[in-house]
Amino acid sequence: MTCVESLPPLEDFVIENLGAARLANLNNQSKGGDNNSKGNKHETFFATYKLAEMYVAHPEDDVEISSQEKAFVDDLIIRNFTKNSKQNYQLKDAKAVYWQKSKGISPYFRDQYKIDVEYFKVKDSKTILVLAQENVYKQRSKDIPNSIEHHTECVLFKNSESANKMLLDNQSFKNAVEKFCAYPKDTDKLEIVLRNLVGAWTTHNKETRKVSEFISLAKESANPNFFIDSNTNYSISSELRLILDNIDELSYTIKNGYLNYDIKSLSGIVRFKVNTPDFDELSKAIIEKEPKDIMTLLGFLMGSRG
Amino acid sequence: MNTYGNGRKFNQCVTSNVEALLATLTDKSVTSSVYRETMFEIGKFMGQELSKKLDPNKSYCVASTVEDADFLSKGIIESIKENAFSVYLVCFWNDRINLNGTSVAPIYNKYHDNGFESSDSLIVVKSIISGSCVVKTNITALIESVKPEKIFVLAPVMHKDSAVKLEKEFPIQITSLFNYFTLATDEHRDCKGEVLPGIGGSVYERLGFSGQADKNSYIPKIVHERMFA
Numbered sequence: 001m002t003c004v005e006s007l008p009p010l011e012d013f014v015i016e017n018l019g020a021a022r023l024a025n026l027n028n029q030s031k032g033g034d035n036n037s038k039g040n041k042h043e044t045f046f047a048t049y050k051l052a053e054m055y056v057a058h059p060e061d062d063v064e065i066s067s068q069e070k071a072f073v074d075d076l077i078i079r080n081f082t083k084n085s086k087q088n089y090q091l092k093d094a095k096a097v098y099w100q101k102s103k104g105i106s107p108y109f110r111d112q113y114k115i116d117v118e119y120f121k122v123k124d125s126k127t128i129l130v131l132a133q134e135n136v137y138k139q140r141s142k143d144i145p146n147s148i149e150h151h152t153e154c155v156l157f158k159n160s161e162s163a164n165k166m167l168l169d170n171q172s173f174k175n176a177v178e179k180f181c182a183y184p185k186d187t188d189k190l191e192i193v194l195r196n197l198v199g200a201w202t203t204h205n206k207e208t209r210k211v212s213e214f215i216s217l218a219k220e221s222a223n224p225n226f227f228i229d230s231n232t233n234y235s236i237s238s239e240l241r242l243i244l245d246n247i248d249e250l251s252y253t254i255k256n257g258y259l260n261y262d263i264k265s266l267s268g269i270v271r272f273k274v275n276t277p278d279f280d281e282l283s284k285a286i287i288e289k290e291p292k293d294i295m296t297l298l299g300f301l302m303g304s305r306g
Numbered sequence: 307m308n309t310y311g312n313g314r315k316f317n318q319c320v321t322s323n324v325e326a327l328l329a330t331l332t333d334k335s336v337t338s339s340v341y342r343e344t345m346f347e348i349g350k351f352m353g354q355e356l357s358k359k360l361d362p363n364k365s366y367c368v369a370s371t372v373e374d375a376d377f378l379s380k381g382i383i384e385s386i387k388e389n390a391f392s393v394y395l396v397c398f399w400n401d402r403i404n405l406n407g408t409s410v411a412p413i414y415n416k417y418h419d420n421g422f423e424s425s426d427s428l429i430v431v432k433s434i435i436s437g438s439c440v441v442k443t444n445i446t447a448l449i450e451s452v453k454p455e456k457i458f459v460l461a462p463v464m465h466k467d468s469a470v471k472l473e474k475e476f477p478i479q480i481t482s483l484f485n486y487f488t489l490a491t492d493e494h495r496d497c498k499g500e501v502l503p504g505i506g507g508s509v510y511e512r513l514g515f516s517g518q519a520d521k522n523s524y525i526p527k528i529v530h531e532r533m534f535a
Contacts, residue, residue, distance in 0.1 A: 161474040168446065186447070188412045302415050
């Protein structure tokens with residue numbers, strides 16, 4: 001794929017190859033968009049889903065993601081420079097979505113493909129209609145026009161009023177977020193990881209950035225941080241270990257940098273990672289007090305502040 | 307429901323005695339020990355009323371926050387235990403955190419009675435439901451391991467919009483299981499968003515905790531007894 005900076009203006013290509021009317025359409029397309037709350041949520045959740053999915057599927061690839069490009073299919077654009085591929089997504093949470101009727105979207109998909117292949121020199125371009133409503137999805141999947149069929153597909157991605165509901169309702173979405181979470185079975189922790197990803201996207205989606213940069217931004221701003229930590233080199237002092245080992249029935253483990261503990265049917269997590277000054281302070285207090293019973297120890301572990 | 311000038315509507319089951327108990331909660335001059343005892347008494351009453359809807363052949367899981375466990379939840383458990391095949395307790399220690407302008411309530415500690423997964427229905431208890439963030443988190447945690455026939459949501463006081471907020475957090479197959487039981491529904495909030503008259507301010511302080519950190523280092527007696535039974 002050719003870098004955008006080295007190309008002649010897109011407007012010149014459109015006016016020469018598609019005509020003045022289509023350039024006007026392109027300019028209007030960039031100003032438009034579904035700015036209502038329902039549409040924004042749909043776009044935000046879908047972008048977050050694709051961010052997570054792309055990062056996990058192609059961790060080594062050079063992938064950019066954008067929602068602000070001048071394009072005919074412009075709600076979300078993902079460019080994989082390593083594979084010279086491009087995916088253009090149009091999102092619709094509406095009942096009236098048509099390919100060819102008045103205001104039909106087929107010409108937009110057709111021209112976007114042409115721009116991708118002839119202007120950007122993309123080897124593999126896809127135009128994808130993302131629908132929130134299942135009946136609309138079924139109908140539009142069946143009647144994709146022949147002229148755009150070879151580069152177009154429909155995807156069902158239901159909208160949600162909340163992050164929690166999205167995680168409960170959409171297993172694929174949940175699976176994508178789970179890949180980032182140190183506690184993938186705990187929806188309360190997953191929701192926080194999801195909100196961190198959403199926060200990075202909504203704060204920076206006016207900029208075209210690498211997928212990996214969005215993920216880094218989400219991790220950097222995470223507090224509490226339930227992202228999987230690549231550092232596996234966490235340990236506690238031998239003095240603290242000795243105290244914990246001497247408490248009957250207590251079991252503990254360091255997971256993702258956090259001290260996790262279980263005693264009978266009570267389980268918990270110390271709120272800060274073991275390599276932090278806060279944990280050092282907690283550790284020092286426990287060693288000084290040298291608790292011999294579980295209740296005194298739990299007073300320290302449970303009361304820890306992040 | 308009867309409506310009063312302060313924007314409060316009482317449930318029809320509320321007697322003058324129960325109205326007096328709710329008034330005690332909003333009386334800021336009462337001590338934390340009186341407040342705790344009042345919550346326990348309200349719990350007993352709510353448990354008695356709830357018992358009318360319970361099946362004595364079924365098992366129930368009472369899900370409580372740590373701050374409510376020894377008071378409101380204990381009162382409910384004492385009243386329903388004779389009207390159920392078994393009553394399990396699950397207790398959550400949630401942190402309330404503002405994340406990008408939204409409240410979240412991650413669970414840092416959790417206690418559960420052995421066998422709670424076999425419960426037929428959930429009874430989710432909270433002293434007041436306002437934004438519904440904690441209740442949402444705890445119901446979500448439970449439905450990962452329990453497949454309930456019903457989810458009873460119990461709170462002495464609820465804000466009028468809290469049920470709608472809670473239901474936005476779940477798919478319809480979950481919200482269709484919800485059965486709400488509250489004694490009073492309030493419609494007013496102060497400038498900080500606190501429900502008025504509510505339960506007389508922050509429940510942590512009213513119960514005698516110095517704040518969130520303090521309540522989160524507390525192990526309720528009801529949990530201690532069950533852990534070491």
